[in-house]
Amino acid sequence: LDGNNLRVWKYADLLPVKIKPISLNEGGTPLFRAEYLERELNIHRIYVKHEGLNPSGSFKDRGMTVGVTKAIELGKKAVACASTGNTSASLAMYAAKANLKAYVLLPAGKVALGKVAQALMHNAKVIGIKGNFDKALELVREISRQENFYLLNSVNPFRLEGQKTIAFEIVDELGYVPDRVILPVGNAGNISAIYKGFRELKTLGLIDSIPKMTGIQAKGANPIYRAFVESKKVIEPVTPETIATAIRIGNPVNARKALNAIYESNGLAEEVSDEEIISAQKILAGKEGIGVEPASAASVAGLIKLAGREIDVDETVVCITTGHLLKDPEAVIRACGSPIEVPADIESIKSVL
Ligand code: F0G
Numbered sequence: 001l002d003g004n005n006l007r008v009w010k011y012a013d014l015l016p017v018k019i020k021p022i023s024l025n026e027g028g029t030p031l032f033r034a035e036y037l038e039r040e041l042n043i044h045r046i047y048v049k050h051e052g053l054n055p056s057g058s059f060k061d062r063g064m065t066v067g068v069t070k071a072i073e074l075g076k077k078a079v080a081c082a083s084t085g086n087t088s089a090s091l092a093m094y095a096a097k098a099n100l101k102a103y104v105l106l107p108a109g110k111v112a113l114g115k116v117a118q119a120l121m122h123n124a125k126v127i128g129i130k131g132n133f134d135k136a137l138e139l140v141r142e143i144s145r146q147e148n149f150y151l152l153n154s155v156n157p158f159r160l161e162g163q164k165t166i167a168f169e170i171v172d173e174l175g176y177v178p179d180r181v182i183l184p185v186g187n188a189g190n191i192s193a194i195y196k197g198f199r200e201l202k203t204l205g206l207i208d209s210i211p212k213m214t215g216i217q218a219k220g221a222n223p224i225y226r227a228f229v230e231s232k233k234v235i236e237p238v239t240p241e242t243i244a245t246a247i248r249i250g251n252p253v254n255a256r257k258a259l260n261a262i263y264e265s266n267g268l269a270e271e272v273s274d275e276e277i278i279s280a281q282k283i284l285a286g287k288e289g290i291g292v293e294p295a296s297a298a299s300v301a302g303l304i305k306l307a308g309r310e311i312d313v314d315e316t317v318v319c320i321t322t323g324h325l326l327k328d329p330e331a332v333i334r335a336c337g338s339p340i341e342v343p344a345d346i347e348s349i350k351s352v353l
Pocket of ligand 1 (some may be wrong): 058060082083084085086087088111154182185186187189190191246247258293296322323
């Protein structure tokens with residue numbers, strides 16, 4: 001490994017890989033103090049872990065560096081995934097680095113532009129289907145079996161092994177265990193992975209508590225929230241619809257693991273509306289200087305909704321923002337409008353200042 005490449009792979013001893021990793025310097029993302037939100041919500045310590053600052057612009061890179069390395073270790077020639085966008089961008093990038101063929105199935109017309117652009121330019125075979133993510137996942141699982149593609153959705157345990165390093169970094173960066181971790185939930189892999197990371201640290205005797213795992217779903221794609229409010233351990237699938245296309249998922253494959261993480265950690269699930277998501281996205285960008293895509297803002301929308309109800313003043317809260325603002329420029333223009341245009345003279349510019 002390069003000397004400066006000790007981010008995800010700083011934790012190599014806890015990652016199940018034997019060969020030199022396929023790495024693009026992923027992980028090591030900053031933990032920002034959210035001072036505006038602390039004041040507004042009257043919570044003493046709020047941090048934002050900005051996973052949008054990974055090489056492809058989302059947390060998926062932590063999983064892909066491990067998953068694609070595993071593909072090489074197993075002698076695979078091609079990798080595949082279904083995706084709401086970020087997984088496909090990350091898969092394409094790491095497959096390019098590893099010289100593997102990459103195939104991605106996307107819900108046609110429902111993936112943010114930046115993510116499709118990444119998958120295409122990093123040389124994946126990009127196929128849109130007339131169906132949602134859940135259907136795409138069902139299809140890619142079958143095709144991968146038939147064509148011997150190495151499937152890198154979060155049904156692949158090695159993906160989740162990489163993503164658990166978010167937990168390790170939080171503890172390393174803070175120097176202690178936060179009371180709560182809040183994150184958006186779609187296919188429910190990440191919340192399961194991060195919980196596993198904390199549990200491993202506890203098993204190793206390195207920490208003695210686990211944060212309350214707090215999963216936030218979009219109102220239009222909320223099967224885990226629904227199961228949680230009914231104290232159930234299994235979900236009933238929904239037909240998903242939300243502006244946060246990254247988490248537009250109705251039948252999350254890791255639902256059982258996610259619910260387990262929530263119940264065992266004494267956490268909770270919450271739902272937020274598209275309006276609450278966009279409002280949180282604007283606050284993060286405009287008040288904290290943290291640019292995230294809509295799905296990522298769901299974590300902060302959840303924080304705002306839970307503050308003063310479920311979250312105490314003296315809790316230390318870490319919100320995970322999973323993807324970068326630039327992933328979904330079209331959502332930004334819809335939320336903010338296009339720039340104003342004026343004639344090229346000083347007076348006209350001054351008139352709109
Ligand atoms: N946030 C972003 C930006 C995502 O892209 C995803 C998932 C999530 C949150 C939810 O994570 O699925 O582990 O619960 N995106 C997947 C994809 C589904 O295909 O890119 P999860």
